[in-house]
Amino acid sequence: MTGILQLLAVRKAFGGLLAADEVSLSVVAGTIHGLIGPNGAGKTTLFSLITGFYRADSGTVVFDGTNVTPMSTSARARLGLVRTFQSNLLFSEQSAIENVVSGGLGTRSRQAFDWLFERPSQRAAVMERAREILQSCGLGDKAEVPAGSLSHGQQRILGIAVALAAGPRLLLLDEPFTGMTAREKDALVEIVQSIRARGASIVLVEHDMRAVMRLCDRITVLNFGKVLAEGTPDQVRRHPDVMAAYLGTA
Ligand SMILES: Nc1ncnc2c1ncn2[C@@H]1O[C@H](COP(=O)(O)OP(=O)(O)O)[C@@H](O)[C@H]1O
Numbered sequence: 441m442t443g444i445l446q447l448l449a450v451r452k453a454f455g456g457l458l459a460a461d462e463v464s465l466s467v468v469a470g471t472i473h474g475l476i477g478p479n480g481a482g483k484t485t486l487f488s489l490i491t492g493f494y495r496a497d498s499g500t501v502v503f504d505g506t507n508v509t510p511m512s513t514s515a516r517a518r519l520g521l522v523r524t525f526q527s528n529l530l531f532s533e534q535s536a537i538e539n540v541v542s543g544g545l546g547t548r549s550r551q552a553f554d555w556l557f558e559r560p561s562q563r564a565a566v567m568e569r570a571r572e573i574l575q576s577c578g579l580g581d582k583a584e585v586p587a588g589s590l591s592h593g594q595q596r597i598l599g600i601a602v603a604l605a606a607g608p609r610l611l612l613l614d615e616p617f618t619g620m621t622a623r624e625k626d627a628l629v630e631i632v633q634s635i636r637a638r639g640a641s642i643v644l645v646e647h648d649m650r651a652v653m654r655l656c657d658r659i660t661v662l663n664f665g666k667v668l669a670e671g672t673p674d675q676v677r678r679h680p681d682v683m684a685a686y687l688g689t690a
């Protein structure tokens with residue numbers, strides 16, 4: 441089993457609050473790894489530590505054999521570490537496909553976008569790839585629609601399409617199912633599975649337990665910044681400490 445991502449005793453404090461308390465975990469390449477836990481457990485903080493939005497106070501983040509702990513967010517993204525956000529950061533006035541194109545540029549600047557469109561040959565290739573990504577996410581017919589006019593669920597999926605444009609080898613999804621209809625959730629389950637089928641590994645932070653249990657190969661449970669349990673969905677579901685944490689009696 442090859443670990444594409446390894447966290448070794450990663451620690452991050454905000455003042456007196458330990459948001460990541462010596463977290464160690466390993467994500468096996470080609471799997472969907474769930475990261476669950478009550479609100480405030482430190483899940484989003486861990487994503488920020490993995491992608492470099494935050495620097496760990498101590499501990500090590502290893503991605504595909506490279507110690508990325510000292511690296512910037514953009515350097516990590518170039519290696520293929522890409523996240524989505526709990527709240528979407530789309531350009532709502534721009535079309536769906538323009539949003540995906542800017543994801544592929546690895547920048548959110550309008551200037552880079554204009555630069556691209558001064559070069560017609562590149563433009564065609566980039567637009568073609570963006571269109572393929574939208575199609576793979578079931579948004580092929582929404583390419584020209586302003587992002588802000590899409591339904592909430594479609595905007596969530598567009599956020600994933602934007603991340604895919606950056607070419608992730610490990611994609612970190614932060615609560616992608618939030619606020620979706622049952623149909624949109626079914627569609628997203630298939631999209632996530634297809635992302636894995638095309639070779640990416642995935643870490644999924646999610647509260648929707650049905651989606652987590654359907655998708656994940658392994659699950660790590662966080663509580664108060666610490667790893668509370670780790671195992672298969674079945675093992676985690678039966679773990680007494682996990683049930684206690686979710687019932688608020690831990
Ligand atoms: N930038 C920050 N500054 C101070 N406290 C933070 C910051 N980010 C997160 N926290 C705190 O760290 C803890 C973990 O937060 P978070 O990682 O967002 O949890 P989760 O995603 O599991 O709900 C919470 O108590 C939160 O208030």
Ligand SMILES: [Mg+2]
Nearest residue numbers: 483484485526
């Ligand atoms: Mg969070």
